[in-house]
Amino acid sequence: MRQEVSAGVILFYRGSAREYLVLDYGSHWDYPKGHLKAGETSRNAALRELQEETGIAGIRLLPGFEERIRYTYRKAGTAVWKRVVYYLGESLTRAVALSEEHHDYAWLGYPEALNRLTYPSARQLLRKAERFLSAAPRPETPPGDPLSTLPRF
Numbered sequence: 348m349r350q351e352v353s354a355g356v357i358l359f360y361r362g363s364a365r366e367y368l369v370l371d372y373g374s375h376w377d378y379p380k381g382h383l384k385a386g387e388t389s390r391n392a393a394l395r396e397l398q399e400e401t402g403i404a405g406i407r408l409l410p411g412f413e414e415r416i417r418y419t420y421r422k423a424g425t426a427v428w429k430r431v432v433y434y435l436g437e438s439l440t441r442a443v444a445l446s447e448e449h450h451d452y453a454w455l456g457y458p459e460a461l462n463r464l465t466y467p468s469a470r471q472l473l474r475k476a477e478r479f480l481s482a483a484p485r486p487e488t489p490p491g492d493p494l495s496t497l498p499r500f
């Protein structure tokens with residue numbers, strides 16, 4: 348069976364409410380992601396694919412969030428066994444320059460993004476991301492630091 352490994356970013360923007368970026372792949376809605384190149388780390392691949400697909404660069408990946416999903420699909424009659432690792436990133440912009448491989452994009456609040464994502468595994472990732480962001484203090488402020496009273500994500 349053929350194997351593929353990809354990496355992606357669950358990207359959020361902190362406006363008046365938290366919004367997540369989802370992309371229209373034509374057949375389904377999903378996060379920015381793509382195949383690892385030879386010798387590339389999954390973090391670098393995730394950041395590179397994000398930039399290629401959306402034009403968004405210079406984002407911060409949140410330490411402590413790394414989630415894997417797997418699925419199989421058929422490509423030209425051959426079964427493909429696919430693994431995708433996802434990181435969580437904060438964007439400081441909502442401006443997207445969409446690549447031609449996508450049809451559309453949307454910044455959506457949590458419930459809307461949950462509805463828009465096509466696959467259950469992608470929705471499960473969003474639940475984990477939302478839980479992570481709601482629970483964690485800002486990672487750059489260690490516990491006990493007076494700055495940790497700053498607003499949460």
Ligand code: ATP
Pocket residue numbers: 353354374375377380381382416418419420429466467468469
């Ligand atoms: P990549 O974006 O990693 O470069 P790709 O665009 O070649 O990959 P996928 O996005 O993995 O390929 O899509 C290949 C097939 O798998 C499509 O038919 C798609 O609908 C399906 N697929 C995508 N994500 C999932 C998922 N989370 N669960 C099940 N099937 C999925």
